[in-house]
Structure formats: structure tokens, C-alpha cells
Amino acid sequence: MSSVLITGASRGIGRAIAVELARRGHRVIATARHPEDLADLPVDQRLRLDVTDQESVDQAMKDAGDIDVLISNAGDTVRAPLESVPLAEADRLFQLNTLGALRVVQGVLPAMRERGAGRLIFISSVQGRLVLPMIGLYGASKWALEALAETLAIETRHFGVKVSLVQPGAVSSGGAERASVFLREGDPYAPLLNALSALRGESITPEDVARTVADTVENAEPPLRIPVGAPAERLLAARKQAPEDAPFLATQIDW
Structure with missing residues (x-):
């Protein structure tokens, strides 16, 4: 069995992964x-x-x-809309979602490289x-994470390190409900925020993600990108088929 380190294991997806593994x-x-x-894990x-x-x-x-x-x-x-989201929030999200991931990779990778084996599994999102709309900063941080992970997959494969990106869609982890909202009184973007639920679509559970992650840990040859659940598979397939010369939105909304 493997020795697995999980970041952000106190709740939601991370906690479910810890329990499943x-x-x-x-x-x-x-x-x-x-x-x-x-304490109770x-x-x-x-x-x-x-x-x-x-x-x-x-x-x-x-x-x-050893990890x-x-x-x-x-x-x-x-x-928040990009027009007015505090730039301090942008810095915080990238420090956590993107550079934080790289910081931990730099902590574990030297030993993996020297051993000639290791796994790096990133919890990304379809938004990678x-x-x-209104979740653009999060999406940008995940796009950047996916770029880092794909680069790592190229740089480290010679050393026996395998890299995977797990890509769920909406997850019933409570993260969306806990998210800070940055809207002014009478904000013109408020109707768009109210319409956002139509875009998020069907949710899967943290346990669904955890099972996929555990299967990835145990897969001798895991793929680079792993959508989780039928909603994510449909969204990513639609994105792949969409033309590149216009913004892609899977579901049109009226706001």
C-alpha cells in the first residue's frame, strides 16, 4: 500500500479522500x-x-x-465579477490554489525523483x-494549475513520477455555499450571480471524487486528465468540440 499525503483534508473532498484511502x-x-x-479521521x-x-x-x-x-x-x-473583485483576493486564491500546490510539489518531488517513483495527483475542476462567470478567478487559478501539472508530467516522467489531474464539476462539499461574495449594493452583476446555479448543473458528492482519486492512486498507468462523473464528462466533451474563436458557455443564461 502507498504512503499518501493529502492537503486540505479537514473537510469536503479532502476529508472524503482521506477516509476512502x-x-x-x-x-x-x-x-x-x-x-x-x-482528530476524528x-x-x-x-x-x-x-x-x-x-x-x-x-x-x-x-x-x-516517505511519501x-x-x-x-x-x-x-x-x-465576484472581474471588474471589481479585490485584487487581494486574486493574490490569495493564486497563492492557495496554484502556488500552494507548487510549493508542496517542490517539497515532495526531490525524494520521488531520487527513488525513481512517485505520484502527483491534483484536484482540479472542469473549470481548469x-x-x-462570477467564478473567473477560481477558473484562472485552476487553468494555471493545469498548466503546471502538464509541465510536471513532461518534466518528471523520465524519473518515474506520474501526474494526474482530477476534474470534477459541481461537488456538494459546501464550498460554493462558503464562498465569499464581493458585490456592491445595487451591483449590476447581481442578476448574473443569481443565475449562476443554472450553470453549475448537477452535483456529485465528495465521496464520488474520493473514489475516483483512490482508483487513480491504485492505477498503474493513470491518465493525465480524469473527469469525475457524467456531468463533468459532458461539459468537457462539449468544450472540446466548441469552436475556439468565441467564449464557451455550456448553458445559455438570461440575466
């Missing part, structure tokens, strides 16, 4: 900014890890020991390949 007998190292939130180690803090990452790498698989899951989202 532990159930399958893997050595699970669950991490979160507040390790007390991991049936895992081998519970560590503090803030992916935006280099000292925290360095210490977690020392405490975790066969990194599951890079920590992330967040916001709701398409965009939704």
Missing part, C-alpha cells in the same frame, strides 16, 4: 492548517500544513517521512478547462 489500507497522512480538525498521521507558508510545508515534509503519493487538494473560491 484509509479504508483501502493505504498509509494516509492527512494535513490541514488546523490539525485539530483532523481514521488516518496514520495528522499534520499541520499551510500550503501558503514555506516553513509549514518544510516542517510537514520532515514530519511525514509515495501527493494529493494536492487544498483550495478555495470566491464569487472552461470558465464560468
